[in-house]
Amino acid sequence: MAKFADLQLDSGVARGLQRGDRRAQATAYRTLAPMVMGMAMRILQDEGIAQEVVQDTFVELIEKAHTLKDPHAVLGWVRKVAVNHCLMRLRSPWHKRRVTLELVDDADVTNDSTRLEDRQDIERALGTLPAETRMVIWLHDVEGYTHKEIGTLLGRTASYSKSQLARGYQTLTLLYGGSRDDIEDSGIRSARTS
Amino acid sequence: MTSKIPVSDLLAHRDGEHVDPRLSAEIEADSESRAHLKSLREIKHALNELPGVEPADEVWQNIDQRLRLNENLERQRGFKQRYPWANLATAATVFFAAVLSILWWNPGDEGVTGLPTAPLSDLVLRSQQLESQVFYPQAKRRVPAGQLAWNSSQQALLYRIADVDSELNWYYEDQLPDPQERERLWRQRVELLESLVEVQRRQKPSLRMALY
CATH class of the missing domain: 1.10.1740.10 (RNA polymerase sigma factor, region 2, helix turn helix motif)
Structure with a gap:
């Protein structure tokens, strides 16, 4: 980890x-x-x-x-x-x-033509986000920074950090979360893990 | 995947931030929102499971090199603070070297000047030649000061030469009649300059690249 x-x-x-x-x-x-x-x-x-x-x-x-x-x-x-x-x-x-x-x-990452080949790859999904959004997500979700701390670090407000996190997750859900549901629906996931 | 509830609210709920209990109830009641929330948790979990990344081997070597370089610079600053006249002393020594070498071109003058014997004069001359070898090419190319930085090994040698020069300067100022000590210092100076020339010679390809 x-x-x-x-x-x-x-x-x-x-x-x-x-x-x-x-x-x-x-x-x-x-x-x-x-x-x-x-x-x-x-x-x-x-x-x-x-x-x-x-x-x-x-x-x-x-x-x-x-x-x-x-x-x-x-x-x-x-x-x-x-x-x-x-x-x-x-x-x-x-x-x-x-x-x-x-x-x-990489303007339209949600477009079918630019969708990730391996949808389970969270790293690649993360890589499609704007740099500052990536930073907010990493600091908040992995390093445990609060929105207030991130806002101070970036010279912005806690609300800015929250909105970046939400924006980032919207894309991540499409590229990573959504794909996992699709996989689950098609039964591929259970076959992979078994 | 879409739900009626905004992502920001779902994230706040996921992270246990203060949320309206009615919102929590709404999430629980709505299957789309529950699925979305599950997905957000999975993403967070996946991010936290990402492994560390080993840096390339040379990163530690680069760190080591930078630390040594900084140490040398620090030492140089300290030396200059302790001996603010060091540059002047170096210049004086170079001047001495030049004067002495001119005097020794004529072997017949040795007895008159009362100055060093032949081996010492050779050392002084050699020192002068090496010095022009080190500094002349840069002056000839008219490289602006600062553009051609010395590397850490060269800097270390230059500090040591400056130390020897200071000793020589004290020696000549005090006029201590110790030919052996005098010869030892000049020999040391020549050896250091030879090392400097060698380092410079090895560096030449990268130097050219930096210049052009």
């Missing part, structure tokens, strides 16, 4: 990070990097940029770990830094331009 809430970082590793211990840094990276990468990949939908986020997050963690007063705060801190780096990239003019170009190609 790709969420931070499921992770645990040994307190010895956290203290080692604070001391600048090389082995603790490597352990923290092995433990946390897949979560950071997973989140960045799902939000940014670009492997290269997601790897940049991982790099920036861990450089910041290692360089500033000595300033952390509470070793238990490491996980929350890493998540916060990673989310900020994702947001920075979403807001960069370069990323916006790239996304605009991509949206021209």
Whole structure:
């Protein structure tokens, strides 16, 4: 599972990070990097940029770990830094331009001709959403952020976060939820799981 | 799949946010809404089940490299803060090197100047040659300052050369008559410059790419 809430970082590793211990840094990276990468990949939908986020997050963690007063705060801190780096990239003019170009190609995702081949693929369904909507869905549904927290992060209101979540789910339901019902109706699902 | 109840209300119900009890009853009474709600729960569950993604191997190497680079930059800043006159000292040493090498072109002057013996003069000359090898190509190409950044290995070598230069500067200022120490420092300077030239030579293909 790709969420931070499921992770645990040994307190010895956290203290080692604070001391600048090389082995603790490597352990923290092995433990946390897949979560950071997973989140960045799902939000940014670009492997290269997601790897940049991982790099920036861990450089910041290692360089500033000595300033952390509470070793238990490491996980929350890493998540916060990673989310900020994702947001920075979403807001960069370069990323916006790239996304605009991509949206021209995938303008109508609900159209039959552009429907997903594998409708069970939640990742691909997520990838069809606008970047900010993806971020709202991920932060709310996976990372457990409240609408108020997301609104503050995005410089918007809690209502904006709620509306983005609802919009995103409308598309996800069509691409993923609806498809699962169709599969269930046709009996394919039970055949797959048996 | 459509239901009478808006998605936002169904999501609020799904997440246990404060919702009107009448709405909850309405959802329970309507099969379409129940199915929609079930679908929303399944999507949330599927998102939460997505696995982590292992970054490529080189990501950790890149992190390591960036940390070292930042350390070097930090050290450089610290050095400049502690020794704000370091650049001046380096310039003075280069000037010394130039003057000494000019003097040693004429072997007959050695006794008159009372300056270093032949091996030392070779070291000073070699140091000067290497220095022009390192810095002259950049000046010749008129690369604007900052465009051609030194990499971490080059920076590390430059700091060490600056350290040697400071020592040499102190040496000449205090005029301590210790030829062995003097020779050791010049030899160290030559070795460091040779390493710098070697690093620069290996870097040339990427350097060209950066320039063109």
